[in-house]
Amino acid sequence: MTEQDAGGHEESGRSDDAPPVVPTGAGRSAGGDGPRDRGSVLITNAVPYGEGDPVDVLTVNGVIAEIGPVGSVRASGEATDVLDAAGGVLLPGFVDLHTHLREPGREDAETVRSGATAAALGGYTAVFAMANTDPVADNALVTEHVWRAGRQVGLVDVHPVGAVTVGLEGAKLAELGTMAGSAAAVRVFSDDGHCVDDPLIMRRALEYSTALDAVIAQHAEEPRLTAGAQAHEGERAARLGLAGWPSSAEESIVARDCILAAHAGARLHVCHVSTEGTADVLRWGKPRHPSGPAAISAEVTPHHLLLTDERLTGYDPVNKVNPPLRTSSDAAALADALAEGVIDCVATDHAPHAVQDKDAEWAAARPGMLGLQTALSVVVRTMLRPGLLDWRGVARVMSERPAEIARLPDQGRPIEVGEPANLAIVDQDAEWTVRGAELASIASNTPYEGMRLPAKVRATVLRGRVTARDTATSPTEG
Amino acid sequence: MRHLLGTDGLDPAVATQVLDSAETMKQTLLGREVRKLPTLRGRTVITVFYENSTRTRVSFELAGKWMSADVVNVSAGGSSVGKGESLRDTALTLSAAGADCVVLRHPSSGSAHRLASWLDGTGTAVINAGDGMHEHPTQALLDAATLRERLGDIAGRRVAIVGDVLHSRVARSNVHLLAALGAEVVVVAPPTLLPAGIDSWPVTVSHSIDAELPAVDAVMMLRVQAERMHGAFFPSAREYSVGFGLTEARAALLAEHAVVLHPGPMMRGMEIAAPVADAPSSAIAEQVRNGVHVRMAILYHLLAAGAEEGQQ
Numbered sequence: 139m140t141e142q143d144a145g146g147h148e149e150s151g152r153s154d155d156a157p158p159v160v161p162t163g164a165g166r167s168a169g170g171d172g173p174r175d176r177g178s179v180l181i182t183n184a185v186p187y188g189e190g191d192p193v194d195v196l197t198v199n200g201v202i203a204e205i206g207p208v209g210s211v212r213a214s215g216e217a218t219d220v221l222d223a224a225g226g227v228l229l230p231g232f233v234d235l236h237t238h239l240r241e242p243g244r245e246d247a248e249t250v251r252s253g254a255t256a257a258a259l260g261g262y263t264a265v266f267a268m269a270n271t272d273p274v275a276d277n278a279l280v281t282e283h284v285w286r287a288g289r290q291v292g293l294v295d296v297h298p299v300g301a302v303t304v305g306l307e308g309a310k311l312a313e314l315g316t317m318a319g320s321a322a323a324v325r326v327f328s329d330d331g332h333c334v335d336d337p338l339i340m341r342r343a344l345e346y347s348t349a350l351d352a353v354i355a356q357h358a359e360e361p362r363l364t365a366g367a368q369a370h371e372g373e374r375a376a377r378l379g380l381a382g383w384p385s386s387a388e389e390s391i392v393a394r395d396c397i398l399a400a401h402a403g404a405r406l407h408v409c410h411v412s413t414e415g416t417a418d419v420l421r422w423g424k425p426r427h428p429s430g431p432a433a434i435s436a437e438v439t440p441h442h443l444l445l446t447d448e449r450l451t452g453y454d455p456v457n458k459v460n461p462p463l464r465t466s467s468d469a470a471a472l473a474d475a476l477a478e479g480v481i482d483c484v485a486t487d488h489a490p491h492a493v494q495d496k497d498a499e500w501a502a503a504r505p506g507m508l509g510l511q512t513a514l515s516v517v518v519r520t521m522l523r524p525g526l527l528d529w530r531g532v533a534r535v536m537s538e539r540p541a542e543i544a545r546l547p548d549q550g551r552p553i554e555v556g557e558p559a560n561l562a563i564v565d566q567d568a569e570w571t572v573r574g575a576e577l578a579s580i581a582s583n584t585p586y587e588g589m590r591l592p593a594k595v596r597a598t599v600l601r602g603r604v605t606a607r608d609t610a611t612s613p614t615e616g
Numbered sequence: 617m618r619h620l621l622g623t624d625g626l627d628p629a630v631a632t633q634v635l636d637s638a639e640t641m642k643q644t645l646l647g648r649e650v651r652k653l654p655t656l657r658g659r660t661v662i663t664v665f666y667e668n669s670t671r672t673r674v675s676f677e678l679a680g681k682w683m684s685a686d687v688v689n690v691s692a693g694g695s696s697v698g699k700g701e702s703l704r705d706t707a708l709t710l711s712a713a714g715a716d717c718v719v720l721r722h723p724s725s726g727s728a729h730r731l732a733s734w735l736d737g738t739g740t741a742v743i744n745a746g747d748g749m750h751e752h753p754t755q756a757l758l759d760a761a762t763l764r765e766r767l768g769d770i771a772g773r774r775v776a777i778v779g780d781v782l783h784s785r786v787a788r789s790n791v792h793l794l795a796a797l798g799a800e801v802v803v804v805a806p807p808t809l810l811p812a813g814i815d816s817w818p819v820t821v822s823h824s825i826d827a828e829l830p831a832v833d834a835v836m837m838l839r840v841q842a843e844r845m846h847g848a849f850f851p852s853a854r855e856y857s858v859g860f861g862l863t864e865a866r867a868a869l870l871a872e873h874a875v876v877l878h879p880g881p882m883m884r885g886m887e888i889a890a891p892v893a894d895a896p897s898s899a900i901a902e903q904v905r906n907g908v909h910v911r912m913a914i915l916y917h918l919l920a921a922g923a924e925e926g927q928q
Binding site: 185199366368371372373374375376378379380381382384445452453494498499500501502 | 624682702703704723724725726727729730733745748749750751786788811812813814816817847
């Protein structure tokens, strides 16, 4: 989603005044109202990217001011907040390209506030809120509402994703330019939950988006191949009598969209890649884009890295998600593709659902799972521990690449003096047991209930302000 | 046995006990003027049908009544289900009202499993009377009872299951049970009506009914739903009938002792020719008759014998 330029630090001309189409510059200031005294934070005994000796890091007014050996950095000023990292790993704050915050419309499952709280506790400093709210975020009114609600909470930069088509119906383009030019400065558009399946609409959306420097994030699912689908089409679903969601329904759309994006010279982002074959299609398609492979990006969810359709036995809909959990061979291929960079980043597809929408018979239950507070742990378990990624790699897939894809100038930055202080501190040795009831989301539909997971976010810093510390968050006025 | 949710994983010894009990029930009732046993007096069986059904619902009702249980029938149309009540709330309501056993027919696969988990600890038993495309275990048991009666034994017999295996809960339940009881199963269907991963099932797969019929001891014809044509599963009813229907000419390929089964409802002229359905080799009416005895046996094992035997 979004855009260029420095977020937190104020620009003068906001794009509100710009003509609705082709907003070029200013945009979404990610969070603050402008430079103001944010005080200072002294982070002690932290290991940036898990490499080398621990250091102390001082942030002043939202910017990293000093990095030096432990004990060498002196807190300046009176109002210094001290964070003892206790030897933990220091990473750039995470950026999630794919969340569902359910506001407006389903505030019984999640709100911008509860979702932002979960995000901060999960190490995130920016999240993108999908457009499938009620009403749909297919106009500037809704995107600005979400944007403002996020700023009010102040725990994480909340960037609304705009719908590609009116009402997510796939028939008529939504006013992408107006949303891009709104205060929310929308730069990521998606009908997520639905596929933009009409090739003409998809082509036009891609072409049109090039003038906005936006990216179209596609939920790749050929609907004619998934009518009534309930589970990954394969042995498990056949045995359980669940209508199959074939891998080919995803792969055929991704192949088509790679070709359309190259033709349009547009940027394409593939949401929640779930199959081995899609990784192969991306391997084929990325290098063929005229602007280079980075113009086609892709995300994988933590649950598709860790969980498989084996869990469907027993029919507990906590395991129901779209795209569905697939096979262990898919999960392994996705982990390899993420390590290789064919899949650029991890996105949670955090999808809270009220109890009555989950505790039902399988077909009646809504698809989706919580993800914000468990993402890092799942990445550590599936990628870091097996040696597929080091902490640098984790920073790349959780923060740097998603920030680049969404054109966020002040997120996913190096941990260096002069850079914005958007940071996460991770206790890499922690082990914890997931309890849905203890998570910050209003809903509690985590598929990891009772599971022991490694690593825990100890603190999150957003532009020099501590937003989360252990299990508590510090909201601020907007 | 606390619930009967499927035949997948059902202990063949338990299945055999049920079949033996069904036979006993049948012998006991045979020739009685008053078909009533006192076995389940004071017990309450509630059937809940979210899909239309004639034989299964009637069969359960008779099974309960012939054993003196109080049987209450709930159908989705005339209940709170029509007002949007969730399956979970309906289940808890029925259990709270005093059901000893809930018999559930539901279009969603796995609904009987969910029901059993919601009723965990209440002591209410659940019988799956057909859940989506998943299982229909009482049908498989009554088919096995019929085959045993006609063929003497099931182990070593070869059974063809012909038709829409993909969407059929009857096929799934029969595959598991017949394999567990030692039969060889061959499924015959066009490729579009076979599920993904069928290679992992304990069956052989064929696309030619003519090639299979001479070697089988029984052939089970599955109903083909006309609405399947919208999904392009096959080109036309005519082509399906020509390719996979049990015509008179095809029936002549069967061995003399071979049995023809159909779970009903039949589409005469589609998957089975009328004269074949009515021929002596057809056991279709016996299937219905045995259905009552098998369901009596199941109710007995769940509600009356559970304490002593404590299987599963």
